[in-house]
Amino acid sequence: MEHTTINLKLKVWRQKNAQDSGRFENYDAKDISTEMSFLEMFDVLNERLINEGQDPIAFDHDCREGICGMCSMHINGRAHGPWQGTTTCQLHMRAFKDGETITVEPWRAKAFPVLKDLTVDRSAFDRIQQAGGYVSVNTGNAQDGNALPIDKDKADASFAAAACIGCGACVAACKNSSAMLFTSAKVSQYALLPQGQPERTTRVLNMVAQMDKEGFGACTNTGACEAECPKEISISNIARLNREYLSAQLSL
Amino acid sequence: MGLNNRIPAGELAQKWSTYKSTCKLVNPANKRSLDIIVVGTGLAGASAAASLAELGYSVKTFCFQDSGRRAHSIAAQGGINAAKNYQNDGDSVYRLFYDTIKGGDYRAREANVHRLAEVSGNIIDQCVAQGVPFAREYGGLLSNRSFGGTQVQRTFYAAGQTGQQLLLGAYSAQMRQVAIGKIKEYNRHEMLDVVTIDGKARGIIARNLVTGEIERHGAHAVLLCTGGYGNVFFLSTNAMGSNVTAAWKAHKKGAFFGNPCFTQIHPTCIPVSGDHQSKLTLMSESLRNDGRIWVPKKQGDTRKPNEIAEEERDYYLERRYPAFGNLVPRDVASRAAKERCDAGYGVGSSKMAVYLDFASAIERYGKTEATKQGKSNASKEDIIAMGKDVVKEKYGNLFEMYAKITGEDPYSVPMRIYPAVHYTMGGLWVDYELMTNVPGLYALGEANFSDHGANRLGASALMQGLADGYFVIPYTIGNYLADEISTPKINTNQVAFDEAEKAVTDRIHHFMNVKGTKSVDYFHKKLGLIMWNQCGMARNEQGLKQAIADIRALREEFWKEVRVPGTADSLNPELDKAGRVADFLELGELMCIDALNREESCGGHFREEHQTEDGEALRHDDKFMYVSCWENKGEQGWDLHKEDLVYDVIHPSQRNYK
Amino acid sequence: MTWKEYFTSSIGKKLVMAFTGLFLILFLIVHATINGMIFFDDNGEMFNYYAHFFSHNWIIRIMEVGLFVGLILHAVQGLMLTFQNQSKRPVKYAVNPGNATSKWYSRSMGILGSLLLIFLIIHLRHFWIGTKASLYITGEEHNLFEEMKIVFSELWVVVFYSVGVISLCWHLIHGFKSAFQSIGINSPKYNGMIQTVGIAYSLIICFAFLMMPVALHLGWIQ
Incomplete structure (x- = not known):
């Protein structure tokens, strides 16, 4: 692949800690190879800031192959930037034009307080999972894996929901900061499988209750979450969650 | 300090069952008052923490990420091995044991590896029960594929995200225990030292990465499930945060380090594109099921891959290793790629890459599909299009990832790949019970040295991590803690x-x-x-x-x-x-x-x-x-x-x- | 979970929106059908006949109470949800995605709904109060058709109604589909149908509503 270098202007959110009110700072990013990933561009910038004696920009990242769900930048108004089905770490500089100004913000939601700069606290997701995102089966209790045949379509649909990486882009993209896509993906994964049936009712009730308690908004069905989800999880899962929740309530 | 590997006596195949029947047990009331620290929440850590908490121990987990679910086990793509013989192709516990020992070039412990093969089947059962959505056949049963270094199909998978699904399964079990208070989580924490008292591990010092606060945590046993140290090479397929610190602190507190030089270089990674490179991305070994690896027969050939005729290509793995072909073990495939590139046959702008080509697989699948759909006179274009659809279903996410990183379309242009550091077989020395030579200090998963010898076979890391956490440590830790029941809660003011x-x-x-x-x-x-x-x-x-x-x-x-x-x-x-x-x-x-x-x-x-x-x-x-x-x-x-x-x-x- | 907990949860609130919304959608069909009678161009005879029937039949009058309950629930819940949802992001983004990730009208249900509420108040003032006054106070037979002609003779009323109806159209295009999603119906089997019916319904209903003031104002109907 041919690569060129470009110069960019960055407008990055800087915030010392959760208490600080924060502000934007401008930076020049020069001689950026179009082969770089977005985070490698930040590495280059941070290296320069360190060498100049400034505080580098804090951002979450780990696997850098689009699966751990740690990276979380709101780039030019888009969760994880302009490419569809892509995490920030997999976004490459080919996506930008020479001379462009890029605005980078943290995920913004009441339930995701900023810890520093672009780093936010997403522990609310862990707590939603704790409320019921599991099958209660102790180690060693399992029957043979093939004793329970599962309809391939159902298994595939369950996998598609389970592919969620818990990055929080759905919350970031939603005008209401709703966590419905995240919660629905987990509820769907289990609702579609026979293993999930025994706890089906309590799971959905408890996970939704926790979701509401964490301070996420309600769903307006705009579909922005689905459009921004790096794993392209469908809002049909949200419909399923609504259905599961209603039938859990209606069950005698 | 002497080394006692504590391998039970008796016939190899009976050692583990003998051990399980004779090891010491801790009664439920005593388990409640015993504290265990688990550092790292990958496959080994999460599965161990969940299983131990289920047994009744009081567990604390530590990870440097913002959530247990982010540990780098999540990035494992291809699959997990298990000797289930669901494919009726001659697999058995012995064969998995044998393949692993041979794959490791005879530098692993027989007893450990045999135990690993024995429990491999239970892992699949456990994961299925947890709701891990493995790939399935139309009849509803589990699907398998083959991996390097074996001649049977024993690899279970969930598209190219097997590690993710297994980890989320273990994480869900862990979260269930957090919810009932049996596990206390310390995320965004880094372990910075092991504390030993009278030669026994009694706790850790950890730093809260958000506040910078230094914390003391006492426990009756400390489990290091902190992964490998491939990042010593700066560029590797490990996550940016993967590190050796926990294991290294243990090493400095007396734990022996086993076979540190045994590093796995994975043959199929996306090549380095420039100085800015921060990490390397793996293309799953499963691609070698269908992709063919080649370089031009002419040295320094600068033509585009599609312009190089079939007879001018050197499928060097098929040439050198006709029995295993493209599915030779990783070390062999990596060295062969290096040999070709060093000899001047490399491709791409850096000349440090070889091709991984799906053209023939696309054609083969296309023809099968045409037959299936009854299109006996399908045109070549139609066949290719149908073949691409099949390949997309099997490897779609990997192809997409390749396209994003390189800007090239791997469906029409062969992928360029080169070996990269991927896994470290070496690690903290542990005995049969997974305990280091420091009593009460354990190492599980990639952090220990034990099961893969000098080379790990594909899809075996997930197997080992989960075997250690779900099925080994719950037994072996009791054998140690049974003698600790009268030790009161560890006072951290010592x-x-x-x-x-x-x-x-x-x-x-x-x-x-x-x-x-x-x-x-x-x-x-x-x-x-x-x-x-x-x-x-x-x-x-x-x-x-x-x-x-x-x-x-x-x-x-x-x-x-x-x-x-x-x-x-x-x-x-x-x-x-x-x-x-x-x-x-x-x-x-x-x-x-x-x-x-x-x-x-x-x-x-x-x-x-x-x-x-x-x-x-x-x-x-x-x-x-x-x-x-x-x-x-x-x-x-x-x-x-x-x-x-x-x-x-x-x-x-x-x-x-x- | 108690019913109260259910209906005060984020999903329960949306279910209230969906059911009341669908109820109002059904009502609009009846409303538009009766109003459509004016196009028979019989000097409002048929229209007045049905208007009389609908204002005097006791079953319909009981249902009317239900309609108001539904309407108030929908409006109050909608407004509350809008404000609650806005509070979930105390610091706003400097750059927003615009229409790249969602349709503007799906994000604007609160504003469109508020416009509709203002419209409704004036609309009720125009037609509903007169009808009720004649029914309960004066006891005279009310000629609704004549009243419509008078009201729509003023240009600003026609413009105001047009804005109201266009808001309604966008509100319905999202609301129709969204209601099914909130109830839990989202499947490849039905999605095409829901989408098509929703858009067709919104356009037809709103076209019908829009034509009334326009036709009366321009004297197409005498």
Whole structure:
């Protein structure tokens, strides 16, 4: 692949800690190879800031192959930037034009307080999972894996929901900061499988209750979450969650 | 300190069941008052934490990420092996055991590997029960594929995200225990020291990465499930945060480090594209099921791949290893790629890459699909289109990832790949019970050295991590803790905790006050380059000696010249990195020392001085049939202890994949 | 979980929106059908006949109470949800995605709904109060058709109604589909149908409503 270098202007959110009110700072990013990933561009910038004696920009990242769900930048108004089905770490500089100004913000939601700069606290997701995102089966209790045949379509649909990486882009993209896509993906994964049936009712009730308690908004069905989800999880899962929740309530 | 591997007596196949029937047990009431610390929440850590909490122990988990679910096990793509023989193709516990020992080039412990093969089936059952959505056939039963180094189909998978699904399964089990208070989570925490009292592990010192606070945590046993140390090479397929710090602190507190030089270089990774490169991305080994690896037959050929005719291509793996072809083990495939590139046959702008081509697979699948759909006179374009759809269903996410990173379409242009550091077989030395030589200190998963010898087979890391956590440690830890039931809750106000905390604080203070001129990454990149050039895919005496000298010099410069911005009492990723790189700078030296000591080639460890006439690894079983166990002596370096490898059942031979 | 907990949860609130919304959608069909009678161009005879029937039949009058309950629930819940949802992001983004990730009208249900509420108040003032006054106070027969002609003779009323009806159209295009999603119906089997019916319904209903003031104002109907 041919690569060129470009110069960019960055407008990055800087915030010392959760208490600080924060502000934007401008930076020049020069001689950026179009082969770089977005985070490698930040590495280059941070290296320069360190060498100049400034505080580098804090951002979450780990696997850098689009699966751990740690990276979380709101780039030019888009969760994880302009490419569809892509995490920030997999976004490459080919996506930008020479001379462009890029605005980078943290995920913004009441339930995701900023810890520093672009780093936010997403522990609310862990707590939603704790409320019921599991099958209660102790180690060693399992029957043979093939004793329970599962309809391939159902298994595939369950996998598609389970592919969620818990990055929080759905919350970031939603005008209401709703966590419905995240919660629905987990509820769907289990609702579609026979293993999930025994706890089906309590799971959905408890996970939704926790979701509401964490301070996420309600769903307006705009579909922005689905459009921004790096794993392209469908809002049909949200419909399923609504259905599961209603039938859990209606069950005698 | 003597080494006792505590392998039970008796027939190999009976050892584990004998152990389980005779090990000491802890009664439920006593379990409640025993505290266990689990550091790391990957497959090994999460599965161990969940299983131990289910048994009734009080567990604390630690991870440096913001959630347990982010541990790098999540990035494992291809699958997990299990000797289920669902495919009726002749698989058995013995064969999985045998393949693993052979794949590891006869440098692993028979008893450990046999146990691994025995419990492999239970892992699949457990994961299915947890709701892990494995790939299935239309009849609703589990699907399998094949991986390198085997001739059966025993790999279970969930598209190209098997690690993710298995980890989320273990994480869900962990979250269930958090919800009922049996596990207390400490996320965004980094373990910075092990505390030992009277020779036993009694707790850890950890730093809260958000507030910078240094914390003391006491426990009756400490489990290190902290993964491998591939990031010593700077560029690897590991996550950016993967580090050796926990294992290294344990090592400095007396735990032996086993076979540190055994590193796995994975053959199919996306090549380096420039100096900015921060990490390397793996293309799953499963791609070698269908992709064919080739280079041009002409040296320095600059034509585009599609312009090179079939007869002008050298499918070198198929040529050299007709029996296993493209599915030879990783070490063999990596070295073969390096050999071709070094000889001037490499492709791409850097010439450090080979092609992984799906054209023939696309055509083959297209034809099958045409037959299936009854289109006997389908045009070539139609066949290709149908074939692409099949390949997309099998490997879609990997192809997409390749396209995003390189900007090329792998459906029409062959992928360019090159080997990259992926996994470390070496790690903390552990006995059969997964306990290091420090009583009460355990190492599980990639963090230990035990099961993969000198080379790990594909889809075996997930198997080992989960075997250790779900099915081994719940038994073996009881054998130790049964004698600890009268030990009260560990008081963290003891001198040992004071000293450990002071050492940690002093070190942080030092980092903050060097105020040098170079960033942490500057040193990390330099170290990585030394390691890759001298202690990578091929090693030799002169290079290793040079590397040791270079690393020592670099380490000295690091402590004088590193610059850590910010403060110690806030979120400061540069400070976190500084601590990790300081440890890598010591580990790198030990790896080179170990590689220098092991004057043979085996698995991933290839000493140029020791090869067969046709360039294959040449072992010296007479001299090196042992595990190198290194004891840290502080300023004086390291002492070598040897654990002899005794093969009762398998007769080591020259590995042959031809 | 108690019913109260259910209906005060984020999903329960949306279910209230969906059911009341669908109820109002059904009502609009009846409303538009009766109003459509004016196009028979019989000097409002048929229209007045049905208007009389609908204002005097006791079953319909009971249902009317239900309609108001539904309407108030929908409006109050909608407004509350809008404000609650806005509070979930105390610091706003400097750059927003615009229409790249969602349709503007799906994000504007609160504003469109508020416009509709204002419209409704004036609309009720125009037609409903007169009808009720004649029914309960004066007891005279009310000629609704004549009243419509008078009201729509003023240009600003026609413009105001047009804005109201266009808001309604966008509100319905999202609301129709969204209601099914909130109830839990989202499947490839039905999605195409829901989408098509929703858009067709919104356009037809709103076209019918829009034509009334326009036709009366321009004297197309005498």
